[in-house]
Amino acid sequence: ETGVTQTPRHLVMGMTNKKSLKCEQHLGHNAMYWYKQSAKKPLELMFVYNFKEQTENNSVPSRFSPECPNSSHLFLHLHTLQPEDSALYLCASSSASISSYNEQFFGPGTRLTVL
């Protein structure tokens, strides 16, 4: 247990569905991240939130919509996804201090399959 939880752990959805991934951290961190990890590919940073403000959006398609209502919760809203969006989606949190220490703590991930 790292203190970061993600739900659901597995999700199968059709291309016309709308679903949301949820991430919650109990570590008192103020930075949260969404990563996408496709098979045989490196981690891709999708979004970064610092103190509930989005600071990074790495050219992610608009069918992925993040939401950070407070420092402890992060959502990824999904709609009209494509089969190539099937991947492991990892949430992470860290302290948002200027120190280069403070590792990221990861959740267990949501394994998403788009049919």
Place this chain on the structure above:
Amino acid sequence: AQKITQTQPGMFVQEKEAVTLDCTYDTSDPSYGLFWYKQPSSGEMIFLIYQGSYDQQNATEGRYSLNFQKARKSANLVISASQLGDSAMYFCAMREPTGNQFYFGTGTSLTVIP
């Protein structure tokens, strides 16, 4: 340019032997942090070890040690006395103090052979 480079897509090691996983990094910032994570087949990323750019000594955590060569910009992970449970993907990562972005390498898949 790649911030983190891991040149070994896959590695094999005999149980109880030591293994070194390579990592080189690229930054012009004098202050940075280097991290290694383990990702078993279950998917969760597990933090293993940290090295700060100003740290004089190589970091160690149990069977894990980090061979930090600052001039070469390398931060290799050494796992001593390999165990079957060490079979996993291993990712090297770097954090710079400006911003909160972590840069990850492409990973090395380690297989421990009985």
